[in-house]
Amino acid sequence: MSFKVLDLGLVNYEKALVFQQEVFKAVENNISESALILCRHYPVITCGRQADKKNILVPEQELNNKGISLYEASRGGDVTYHGPGQLIIYPVFNLAHFKKDIHWFLRFLEETVIDLLVDFGIKGERIKGKTGVWVDKKKICSIGIAIRRWITFHGLSINIKKDDLANFSLIRACGMDIKMTSLETILGRNIDINDVSESVLAGRRAL
Numbered sequence: 001m002s003f004k005v006l007d008l009g010l011v012n013y014e015k016a017l018v019f020q021q022e023v024f025k026a027v028e029n030n031i032s033e034s035a036l037i038l039c040r041h042y043p044v045i046t047c048g049r050q051a052d053k054k055n056i057l058v059p060e061q062e063l064n065n066k067g068i069s070l071y072e073a074s075r076g077g078d079v080t081y082h083g084p085g086q087l088i089i090y091p092v093f094n095l096a097h098f099k100k101d102i103h104w105f106l107r108f109l110e111e112t113v114i115d116l117l118v119d120f121g122i123k124g125e126r127i128k129g130k131t132g133v134w135v136d137k138k139k140i141c142s143i144g145i146a147i148r149r150w151i152t153f154h155g156l157s158i159n160i161k162k163d164d165l166a167n168f169s170l171i172r173a174c175g176m177d178i179k180m181t182s183l184e185t186i187l188g189r190n191i192d193i194n195d196v197s198e199s200v201l202a203g204r205r206a207l
Helices: 013-028 060-065 102-118 162-170 183-187 193-204
Strands: 003-011 034-041 044-047 069-072 079-082 086-092 125-127 130-135 138-148 151-159
Touching: 003 013, 013 034, 013 069, 013 086, 013 151, 034 193, 060 069, 079 162, 086 193, 102 125, 102 130, 102 138, 102 151, 102 193, 162 183
Parallel strands: 003 034, 044 069
Antiparallel strands: 034 086, 044 079, 086 151, 125 130, 130 138, 138 151
């Protein structure tokens, strides 16, 4: 499937969402081909359609004091955190040109991340009944998508920088008592997020 790549760099979550909506409309109206949006976000906690606010473990004022925004999102899933130490990937794909199967698409995204981890010598895995990618039972990639008229939006986040993991202590990530991990935590060395972006795009993988 043909698609273009758009890299927004470090961007406010709401601004990236507006941009994503514009791309969605262009794809929906056949003005543009499908697109893969790459970016990073300033600290933000987002609540998906199934979110329970009890999974935010601190008062909103404390989030404000820490400079962390709070946003309700139209994606699936519960509560998650995004920060500048993650690579965010938003596939705005018209599945009419791909495969009209939501569960298959989720597994496809997981497999793409598992393939990416191989580039860094890491074995990623799925856990039955839980969306995302895990390494040694710790979550390294969270996925939450939405689909309208078979066009996808929202997407996935991959934890890269270890220093950004601390803010996950403010929530019950994905509504579960789980531990998060990152590429730097696993490898014990500095990882440049641009290197991960380049690895994602190398050969366009299975996309």
